[in-house]
Amino acid sequence: MVFNTIKIGFLLGLWQLKRTNIWTTLLIIFVMTLTFLNLVVVSGILIGLVQGSSDSYQRQYSSDILIKEPPFTRYISDGNSISAMARVIPGVEAVSVRYIEGGVVQSDISKNVKPNEKIPQAAASIVGIDPVREDNVTELSKLIVDGQYFANSQYNSAVIGSGILSQYNPNAILGETLENVRAGSKIRLLLNEGFIDLKIKGVVKSKVGEVNRRIYIDRDFFLQLYERSFNNPNEIAIRINPEAAVGPIKKSLESSAGSGALVQTGEESQGSFLKDIMMTFSLLGGVIGGIALLVSSITIFIVIFINALTRKKYIGILKAIGIQDSVIIISYLVQALFYSAVGIMAGLTVLYGLIKPYFDANPINFPFSDGILAVTVSGTLLRAAILIMATLAAGILPTLLIVRKNTLNLILGRE
Amino acid sequence: MIDIKNLTKIVRSGASKLAILDSVTLTVESGEFLSIIGRSGAGKSTLLYAASLLDPDFQGDVYIDGVKVSGLADRKRVEYRLNNLGFIFQEYALLPELTAVENVVLPFLMRGVASKNAYLKAEEALSQVGLEKKIKNLPSTLSGGEQQRVAIARAIAGNPKILFADEPTANLDSLRACEIMEIFLRLNRNGQTIVLVTHEADLANMTHRIVEMKDGKILSDKRIDSPTVNLCAKHRVL
Numbered sequence A: 001m002v003f004n005t006i007k008i009g010f011l012l013g014l015w016q017l018k019r020t021n022i023w024t025t026l027l028i029i030f031v032m033t034l035t036f037l038n039l040v041v042v043s044g045i046l047i048g049l050v051q052g053s054s055d056s057y058q059r060q061y062s063s064d065i066l067i068k069e070p071p072f073t074r075y076i077s078d079g080n081s082i083s084a085m086a087r088v089i090p091g092v093e094a095v096s097v098r099y100i101e102g103g104v105v106q107s108d109i110s111k112n113v114k115p116n117e118k119i120p121q122a123a124a125s126i127v128g129i130d131p132v133r134e135d136n137v138t139e140l141s142k143l144i145v146d147g148q149y150f151a152n153s154q155y156n157s158a159v160i161g162s163g164i165l166s167q168y169n170p171n172a173i174l175g176e177t178l179e180n181v182r183a184g185s186k187i188r189l190l191l192n193e194g195f196i197d198l199k200i201k202g203v204v205k206s207k208v209g210e211v212n213r214r215i216y217i218d219r220d221f222f223l224q225l226y227e228r229s230f231n232n233p234n235e236i237a238i239r240i241n242p243e244a245a246v247g248p249i250k251k252s253l254e255s256s257a258g259s260g261a262l263v264q265t266g267e268e269s270q271g272s273f274l275k276d277i278m279m280t281f282s283l284l285g286g287v288i289g290g291i292a293l294l295v296s297s298i299t300i301f302i303v304i305f306i307n308a309l310t311r312k313k314y315i316g317i318l319k320a321i322g323i324q325d326s327v328i329i330i331s332y333l334v335q336a337l338f339y340s341a342v343g344i345m346a347g348l349t350v351l352y353g354l355i356k357p358y359f360d361a362n363p364i365n366f367p368f369s370d371g372i373l374a375v376t377v378s379g380t381l382l383r384a385a386i387l388i389m390a391t392l393a394a395g396i397l398p399t400l401l402i403v404r405k406n407t408l409n410l411i412l413g414r415e
Numbered sequence B: 001m002i003d004i005k006n007l008t009k010i011v012r013s014g015a016s017k018l019a020i021l022d023s024v025t026l027t028v029e030s031g032e033f034l035s036i037i038g039r040s041g042a043g044k045s046t047l048l049y050a051a052s053l054l055d056p057d058f059q060g061d062v063y064i065d066g067v068k069v070s071g072l073a074d075r076k077r078v079e080y081r082l083n084n085l086g087f088i089f090q091e092y093a094l095l096p097e098l099t100a101v102e103n104v105v106l107p108f109l110m111r112g113v114a115s116k117n118a119y120l121k122a123e124e125a126l127s128q129v130g131l132e133k134k135i136k137n138l139p140s141t142l143s144g145g146e147q148q149r150v151a152i153a154r155a156i157a158g159n160p161k162i163l164f165a166d167e168p169t170a171n172l173d174s175l176r177a178c179e180i181m182e183i184f185l186r187l188n189r190n191g192q193t194i195v196l197v198t199h200e201a202d203l204a205n206m207t208h209r210i211v212e213m214k215d216g217k218i219l220s221d222k223r224i225d226s227p228t229v230n231l232c233a234k235h236r237v238l
């Protein structure tokens, strides 16, 4: 009995779908597709803006785990054993040890500067790295936009962050950036006593502040310049296998570091600022998504209502020839389901075939991030499921309203 | 056998109330072919809708084969109509999105007949009305007479206890109308009880009994001892 009801309802729904004007069908599916994309893409872009910034932070700077000096101390205390230990933990793919000092650099070193003329200068972080190992962790060399990356043991050479150069920051305040410095130029790094001239090998461009205001030089060269100990770095960035879990690796690093270093996951190291923005944007995305869902439900309701309204007479005829309400309702549910399922399928195709690849290849250029489209398969499926539920709910209501009316009045068009 | 007792239907017209059916009592025997005639507005359709339970909103009682069928709940009424009553509308009332055979098969499926069997029976019903060649046609590709024959096939397909027809030939030319009447006569010869509303005297004279209505009441009720036969012959000559 119940099975028969469902069977006939399906059949009736399929018959009607089959014979509905193709353009009407396409139009409804098109509306469904847009609705679905609206649901996924709008919040996806919003969250993607922050996500993009967080992603680049991790990719270009912190990597999966970042070990720093504990608060109020100058160095990590036993860098050697921590990095040695990190390299042998299963799942760890690359480790880069960084040494950092604050510094001031000057341009225009070729000119003879008159005694009381003010020399243009800018503050920067001077970072000593093993270029190859750093590249293994953050792919720093890929961020080069001018000149080239440097190799191990290239003394007196530097790779400079674009944030220090005026041509990349047209709106920067005087004194924050150096003018006319590019690959091949020389800059002067002021030291406690005296100075040293560095040749710019390349410029790295990044939207991550921790990268674009740094000047990278060779580690041995750095240790020599600042008379620092090899055993006392400031940062150890660790990239792990995507399959490996961060938690246990972080734990074993913590136990080896003790109180001599602060071990954080890439996410933790971002601090609460980005996380708060991300939460806010998530919330905003949720609200906008909710509104989109409401609008889509109403759209679907109207589409199905009009669909059922134009068929009022036929619903009456169906009842008159002995078809039960339940069968009629199922037939309209089948149609609603078809429209939303095909619409979602088309939407998924457009999303993963067109929009997502497009945004991946052309991130939205925001000052603080390259906005990507944050869509996850589970999030997308969840939205698809929600949309289908909304469609069914929006589909059942108008049919229920009509089917309850007096059969004869429906047939004769009396209401 | 259908027993209609004191059927009254009152409707509002403006501020006042109007009885468009006024204590109608009528009995139709099994196997009878009865026609209801009367002027436009006499209440013929109203009576048919009530008797066939299409419109359950009336006072009085309807018994079919001794069972009270007025006052059934919606679900039960739809089911009762499915299994026991056939109704033919003047405007055919086919489902435009369904082919001829799909229109006819639907009530069979609803009765729980297995799909293959249901289609066989639907095709058989369509061939009874001479439409075996057009079972896959959509209503829009059929003539008025053909559409009405599909509607008849749908109505008779379940062997209803009573077949109601409300001016089934009003939209057809006289030859098509005659052909429809011939179908009714054949069905009736095989024992089908038929209640036909018409305002064509020619057609009414082909039935066994003519009930005339006026202002919601039965004016006269007379038996036709020798119904006209072979009326269509003269149309065919034309």
Ligand SMILES: Nc1ncnc2c1ncn2[C@@H]1O[C@H](COP(=O)(O)OP(=O)(O)OP(=O)(O)O)[C@@H](O)[C@H]1O
Binding pocket: B011, B012, B020, B038, B039, B040, B041, B042, B043, B044, B045, B046, B047, B199
């Ligand atoms: N629901 C209703 N509300 C108000 N008036 C109604 C309603 N149904 C029918 N009537 C009126 O009742 C009268 C009888 O209607 P009915 O349709 O039964 O007439 P009929 O005999 O079938 O006429 P026709 O030959 O034109 O079909 C008409 O005057 C009609 O306007």
Ligand SMILES: [Mg+2]
Binding pocket: B044, B045, B046, B166
């Ligand atoms: Mg009428």
